[in-house]
Amino acid sequence: MPLIELKNVSVRYGEIEALRGVSLSVEAGEVVTLLGGNGAGKSTTLRAISGLTKPASGEIIFEGQSLTGLGPEEIVRLGIAHVPEGRRVFPGLTAHENIMLGASNRSGVSKAQIDQEADAMFDLFSDIRPFQHVLGWTLSGGQQQMVAVARGLMAKPKLLLLDEPSLGLAPVIVSKVFEIIKEIRRRGTTVLLVEQNARMGLSVADRGYVLETGRLVVTGKPDELWNNEDVRAAYLGGHARTAAKT
Amino acid sequence: MDIVFQLLFQGIGIGSVYALVALGFVLIFRATNVVNFAQGEFSMVAAFLMVIFSVDLEWPYWISFILSLGGMAIYGALFNLGVYFPLRHRTYLPVIISTIGASILVSNSTLALYGPQPQVLSNLLDFPGFNIGTVYLDTQYLLIIGVTVVLVAFQYWFFEHTLLGKKLQATSQDKEMASLLGIPVATMIMVTFVYSAMIGGLAGILVAPILFVSIHMGGTIALKAFAATIIGGFGDVAGAIIGGLALGVIETFGAAYVSVPYKDGFAFLVLVAFLVFRPQGIFGERVAEKA
Ligand SMILES: Nc1ncnc2c1ncn2[C@@H]1O[C@H](COP(=O)(O)OP(=O)(O)O)[C@@H](O)[C@H]1O
Numbered sequence A: 001m002p003l004i005e006l007k008n009v010s011v012r013y014g015e016i017e018a019l020r021g022v023s024l025s026v027e028a029g030e031v032v033t034l035l036g037g038n039g040a041g042k043s044t045t046l047r048a049i050s051g052l053t054k055p056a057s058g059e060i061i062f063e064g065q066s067l068t069g070l071g072p073e074e075i076v077r078l079g080i081a082h083v084p085e086g087r088r089v090f091p092g093l094t095a096h097e098n099i100m101l102g103a104s105n106r107s108g109v110s111k112a113q114i115d116q117e118a119d120a121m122f123d124l125f126s127d128i129r130p131f132q133h134v135l136g137w138t139l140s141g142g143q144q145q146m147v148a149v150a151r152g153l154m155a156k157p158k159l160l161l162l163d164e165p166s167l168g169l170a171p172v173i174v175s176k177v178f179e180i181i182k183e184i185r186r187r188g189t190t191v192l193l194v195e196q197n198a199r200m201g202l203s204v205a206d207r208g209y210v211l212e213t214g215r216l217v218v219t220g221k222p223d224e225l226w227n228n229e230d231v232r233a234a235y236l237g238g239h240a241r242t243a244a245k246t
Numbered sequence B: 001m002d003i004v005f006q007l008l009f010q011g012i013g014i015g016s017v018y019a020l021v022a023l024g025f026v027l028i029f030r031a032t033n034v035v036n037f038a039q040g041e042f043s044m045v046a047a048f049l050m051v052i053f054s055v056d057l058e059w060p061y062w063i064s065f066i067l068s069l070g071g072m073a074i075y076g077a078l079f080n081l082g083v084y085f086p087l088r089h090r091t092y093l094p095v096i097i098s099t100i101g102a103s104i105l106v107s108n109s110t111l112a113l114y115g116p117q118p119q120v121l122s123n124l125l126d127f128p129g130f131n132i133g134t135v136y137l138d139t140q141y142l143l144i145i146g147v148t149v150v151l152v153a154f155q156y157w158f159f160e161h162t163l164l165g166k167k168l169q170a171t172s173q174d175k176e177m178a179s180l181l182g183i184p185v186a187t188m189i190m191v192t193f194v195y196s197a198m199i200g201g202l203a204g205i206l207v208a209p210i211l212f213v214s215i216h217m218g219g220t221i222a223l224k225a226f227a228a229t230i231i232g233g234f235g236d237v238a239g240a241i242i243g244g245l246a247l248g249v250i251e252t253f254g255a256a257y258v259s260v261p262y263k264d265g266f267a268f269l270v271l272v273a274f275l276v277f278r279p280q281g282i283f284g285e286r287v288a289e290k291a
């Protein structure tokens, strides 16, 4: 049984059909990347899983249980943490406070315990340790991304959803973020990683899916996807070339 | 010189009431992004509850006080459920109209029940006041100032040092993200309305012996609280407190040195002056940074 399975999920925003019958699955322990260009429906897929957007049809099953009708607050309690696009760090709270709030889905944990766990996060995210008592809005994009991922991990998720963690970051920061994703993978957390940057996404993944205008077009292992001529030409090549140029 | 201290004392006393109401106003604004036009009625309803319990029923002051505050907690919860919650996914405009409607409904219902004649609520303490030098300290004003100091300190501790306080702040900054973390957003907003109604009610009960208890009390207090938040910078908690105190002092001095009948008009003047010349409030930059 996969950890999570999407069966024929469609999502509409008014007239726009953002997802058209998407089916995909992630096994426990896997890192799966969801690739695709801007507007392909990657974020919508993650929003449907975490309950921010209700599918018009289809079903999402997590650990054998249907998520239909559950809201984001309930879904995160089941063990799915969503680190959304744009990081969404609370601007008026410190990095440390932001990270502490990541544990809000777990009941019966004392404030002292959460405080300690948040401190421990700075071992993995040592770059932001000096900024832990600084307000969110003063952090750089890369620092905010690290806070957002650390906050996601505080939920002790069975499944971590990461939406474009590399977006808008300098290359050297991007590789730092991906080092952290590799470490998360080593610790055994299942990850569904959304990326426009195909090279980075495939570098950490066990498998990948490619999404185009709301439809899954191809799936496979990283090297298969990377070497698939059609895929490269249509979805990945463009980005690979852009990446090489910059 | 003594007259200056005397006026300062009274100004800070009445300003504390404005500060408390403004505080409740700002908390709701930050949590829901909605300007609550029925904020003043929180104070009016609480004052009328006090009249019911302590004057009409002649129950002891402290029991009446606790019952009134408890009543305001319930009122805040009902207000949230009836006025805000059904419209929470709409834009701010329907919600604002809803709060205006609630304000009219509540003050007119009170009018229907109690008629237009103002009610009188006596001071909490039998001991009316004392002199320090030539400055007369009225105990009701001292009480107001004392309660405000304690409440502001409590609120600071609560928001800065408890997890619930942090969750409330997170909710006011980004509701969708808060819900993704498992913070119960609807409950956080409920807590905000209940707390806001209670501090507004507390302000109403404290100021009732100074003003008359009437259906116009809500409108007057709401205008002052609104002016206070503009002075302090809209949406800023510390600004609301400073703005409330500043307004109390300004209008007390205005009444003493310029004109007594226009006392309430000074709030308007200050409001307009700030809107024209310094719309970001005294602490403008800090608020912008916090946004
Ligand atoms: N809130 C929304 N309202 C209307 N259309 C939306 C909304 N969010 C996304 N869309 C549309 O849905 C499609 C998929 O968007 P999205 O999932 O954000 O793509 P991606 O994350 O792959 O860039 C796009 O055409 C986008 O314009």
Ligand SMILES: [Mg+2]
Pocket (backbone or CB within 6 Å): A042, A043, A044, A085, A164
């Ligand atoms: Mg996206």
